[in-house]
Amino acid sequence: MRLRRLQLKNHRNYAQLELVPGPSLNVFIGANGQGKTNLLEAVAMLALSASPRARRESELVGPIGPGSRIEAAVETGALRREIAITLAVEGERTRRVIEVDGARRRAVDLPGHFRVALFWPDDLGLIKAGPELRRRFLNQMLVQVEPGYARALAGLRRVLEQRNSLLKQIAAGQAGNGGQGVLDAWNKELVQVGSEIAAARARAVLELAPEAARCHAEIASGERLEIRYEGPPENLAEAVNNSLAEDLRRGSTSVGPHRDDLVVLLEGREARSYGSQGQQRTAVVSLKLAEAAVIQARTGERPVLLLDDVLSELDGERRAALLAEVAAGGQVIITAVEAGPFPPDLIAKAMVWTVAEGKIEACG
Ligand SMILES: Nc1ncnc2c1ncn2[C@@H]1O[C@H](COP(=O)(O)OP(=O)(O)OP(=O)(O)O)[C@@H](O)[C@H]1O
Numbered sequence: 001m002r003l004r005r006l007q008l009k010n011h012r013n014y015a016q017l018e019l020v021p022g023p024s025l026n027v028f029i030g031a032n033g034q035g036k037t038n039l040l041e042a043v044a045m046l047a048l049s050a051s052p053r054a055r056r057e058s059e060l061v062g063p064i065g066p067g068s069r070i071e072a073a074v075e076t077g078a079l080r081r082e083i084a085i086t087l088a089v090e091g092e093r094t095r096r097v098i099e100v101d102g103a104r105r106r107a108v109d110l111p112g113h114f115r116v117a118l119f120w121p122d123d124l125g126l127i128k129a130g131p132e133l134r135r136r137f138l139n140q141m142l143v144q145v146e147p148g149y150a151r152a153l154a155g156l157r158r159v160l161e162q163r164n165s166l167l168k169q170i171a172a173g174q175a176g177n178g179g180q181g182v183l184d185a186w187n188k189e190l191v192q193v194g195s196e197i198a199a200a201r202a203r204a205v206l207e208l209a210p211e212a213a214r215c216h217a218e219i220a221s222g223e224r225l226e227i228r229y230e231g232p233p234e235n236l237a238e239a240v241n242n243s244l245a246e247d248l249r250r251g252s253t254s255v256g257p258h259r260d261d262l263v264v265l266l267e268g269r270e271a272r273s274y275g276s277q278g279q280q281r282t283a284v285v286s287l288k289l290a291e292a293a294v295i296q297a298r299t300g301e302r303p304v305l306l307l308d309d310v311l312s313e314l315d316g317e318r319r320a321a322l323l324a325e326v327a328a329g330g331q332v333i334i335t336a337v338e339a340g341p342f343p344p345d346l347i348a349k350a351m352v353w354t355v356a357e358g359k360i361e362a363c364g
């Protein structure tokens with residue numbers, strides 16, 4: 001998998017950018033607030049169809065006009081494709097148009113055309129924050145490798161919305177005679193789509209675990225990282241049935257894959273409470289490198305690795321081990337505030353760029 005060319009128009013602080021990255025390591029150096037994360041965000045959107053961080057799509061649009069465009073030529077095996085994402089702000093709404101080779105695609109159909117494994121500082125929440133970010137981590141990988149997963153996720157979102165609103169209506173006595181029948185239908189849908197998502201996540205975690213452990217041990221001189229999936233009850237139909245009274249009382253759905261978690265242990269103890277800052281960071285990076293390995297194993301092709309400010313907080317030994325792991329193959333886009341931490345022999349092999357005020361220039 002390779003990003004051949006990237007063009008940005010009015011994307012965040014990039015008024016106009018044209019970038020042709022190299023086939024292996026690409027290092028982007030820039031001070032705070034210059035556009036490093038904005039660049040990686042644009043590349044990630046080509047794989048995920050939406051920004052993994054923006055709360056509102058209109059945030060992505062720069063000051064020059066009411067619209068923005070991300071355009072790229074990507075290469076999968078021998079195949080070349082053009083992907084474009086156009087945003088148009090229309091009052092309160094932002095319209096998004098996705099095109100692959102000039103033909104319009106729905107957002108759920110974009111993932112799979114281009115694949116990335118992304119690490120950025122927000123991801124530290126993977127260990128520190130609640131389970132939502134850990135589910136998002138699994139989702140981000142699975143939409144890229146498992147056909148139908150993006151649709152299943154959209155289906156789950158719809159079921160939860162509809163079922164929760166119906167639960168509230170029934171509890172308030174406003175659902176009428178047909179309420180129970182409709183609820184049965186949503187229960188069935190929840191069990192069906194929920195089982196599909198849980199099975200996909202369980203398989204993914206089994207594949208991620210050994211690779212994450214290997215990377216972590218490699219970077220952290222032998223430290224033991226374990227991950228375990230905590231999914232919905234084995235018999236989801238029964239659990240949904242048993243929770244009905246509780247769900248009606250709360251007006252929300254208490255069992256299903258929207259409550260899943262991924263347990264992360266360092267040396268057998270909760271990474272969240274026992275891991276130091278650097279240990280947690282190493283664990284998150286290892287999970288992301290494992291994601292890249294699983295994507296490669298599933299699709300036969302290494303995804304583009306996007307690593308935002310990955311070296312800070314790591315000691316020299318961990319940095320060296322991480323960079324060795326990262327430079328092992330495939331296209332990598334890595335950012336940093338300064339070149340200092342990169343070993344000279346690595347820089348010699350890399351394409352190095354500087355980022356300043358939404359402009360990127362090749363270095364040396
Ligand atoms: N829609 C937008 N229009 C214009 N500028 C924006 C928009 N959204 C964000 N920016 C600006 O883009 C600049 C660069 O942000 P970015 O997060 O890429 O910085 P960075 O180089 O990653 O910095 P750091 O090293 O601090 O992480 C910020 O100053 C931010 O205010």
Ligand SMILES: [Mg+2]
Pocket residue numbers: 036037038308309
């Ligand atoms: Mg940044």
